[in-house]
Amino acid sequence: MTDHYTIHPRVGEAEGVDFDVGPADDDGAVALAPDTKPSGDAPAIPLRAPAELDKHTRVELLKEERKIAAKYHGGPMWGYVAATWGGYAIWLALFPLTMLDLVPMWIAFPLATFIATAGYIPAHEAMHDNIARPGSKHRWVNEWVGKVATIPIVFPFSLARLMHLQHHYHCNDPVKDPDYPDEAPGFWAAWYKTWYNRQPGVDGTINTYKRVVAEMGTPEAAKALKDTIMVQLLYMAVLFTMAWTGYAIEAALVWWLPRHIALSYVRFYLSWVPHHPREGRTSRYEQTKVFKSKIGHFLSMCMETHAVHHLYPGIPNHRTKAAYYELKPILEKRGVDCSAL
Amino acid sequence: MRRFVVKRMLTIMQVALKKLFAIMPFLFGIGFIAPLIAQVMALWGWEAPFGMERIVFGLVIGAAWGLYATIRGRWI
Structure with missing residues (x-):
């Protein structure tokens, strides 16, 4: 089933750039390099012509687009690293500090919730190799930012990265996009869905992830599944141990509840808002x-301009x-409705 | 022979893990919700009904809720 899924990003080396150039332009008819072939499952004859623009115009626009995009790639990323590792150290310290009554819960709970939620952003950068690219000297930093940032939300980096990249490669595909279950008709339904999709027997996010991972059948997918089992068992072991030794409230307000709030917030702002409506x-x-x-832009995790991220995932958040x-x-x-901003 | 034993052990572990995750909501009910209920009641000075210990009350609620979630596939 592996060929059902895309494994690698569409790096535009053939087109003179060394960054991820996002999804193909419309039906794959437009490419900057003559030797760039459409993907195997693309139709031989484009089924749908992009409205109004001829091929020459589209090629010129794409060239211009990539020239601008190139300017925004890179730049210092140490802020993400410091925020992740610093935030994680603070979050970890909250356990003994609350257990010893050195930090009150009314401080610890919102702080833990903020760290768990905000941690997804650097993890997201790491998923796209934006902190350090494969083969670079500081690659380990990229990997450890991702691994550490996703601990508070109990979402192993290997699975998070795999699923997020599938979301990019098959965005809004009802079967192949693992985030498609987040779709909901409106604001309140979307918040409800963030919770509903985490229920143990519901065919929501986690069960979709398991299905996609099983269908991928790659060594990376097998590792992601193994990591998920390990992390979930460790999480339960910590919660149960803390609870039965008299620290259930601390466990609930430093890890359990912040995790749930963070997962809902992230799914709402990163998945539902920028992609709704998904169909077609x-x-x-x-x-x-x-x-x-x-x-605001910051509190919505910079998702107002998520469109840029999907076009060029290598541009930092x-x-x-x-x-x-x-x-x-x-x-x-190109027909994007930019009236909101 | 050794390869066969390892493969067999992995299969047994896989089945065990699957079964463990299938009843995880129930385990969560008694492993986490029960003591959480008892400790919240103690914090707010609430007594358990029918002369029960707070933890016994927590276990009744946690186990029942966890069992419901295990069977129904959702917590509410």
Whole structure:
């Protein structure tokens, strides 16, 4: 079943750039390099012509788009590393500090919730190799940022990365996009879904992940499944031990509840808001929407400009807004609704 | 022979883990929810009904809730 799923990002080396260039333009008819072939499952004759723009215009726009995108790749990433490891150290310290009554729960609980939630952002950067690329000297930093940042939410980095990349490769595909179960008709339904999808017997996020991993059948997928079992058992062991030794409230407010809040928040802002409505929106410029967040760019985890991330996953999260404003005229020409920002 | 034994052990472990995860909500009910209920009651100075110990009350609620979640596949 492996060939059912994409394994590697679409790096645009053939097109003169060394970063992930996101999904193919519309039906694969437009490529900057003449030798770039459409993927195996693309139709031989494009089924749907992109509205109004001829091929020459689209090629020119894509060239311009990539020129702008190249400017926003890279830059210092140490902030993500410091925030992850510092945040993790604080979160870990909250266990003994609350157990010894040195830090009150009204401080520990919101702090743990913030760390668990915000930790997903550096982990997300690591999933796209944005902290250090494969083969680089500091590659281990990338891996350990991802591994550490996902501990509070009990979501092993190996599984998180694998599923997130499948989300990119098959965005909004009801079967192949592992995040598709997050789809909901409205705001409250979406929040409810974030909780509902975590229920043990529901065919939601976790069971979809298990299915996708089993279908992939790669060594990476097997490892991700093994890691998930280990991490979940360790999490339960810690919770049970703390609870039966008199620290159930500390365990609940430093790990259990922050984890649930973080998972819901992340799924809502990273998955539902920027992708809703998902149905049929699988092409390059349709996969995400630009939106204005009522709680601001930072608190919505910079997801207002998630469209830029899907086009160029190598642009760090904190630079997507600036990149968006420069790309905006091109995106508008490509039919992206940029009226919100 | 050794390869066969290792493979057999892995299969047994896989089955055991599957069974363990299948009843995880029940285990969570008695392993975490029960003491959590008892400790929250103690914190707020609540007594358990029918002269029960708080932890016994917690176990009754936690086990029943966990069992419900195991059977139904959701907590609520």
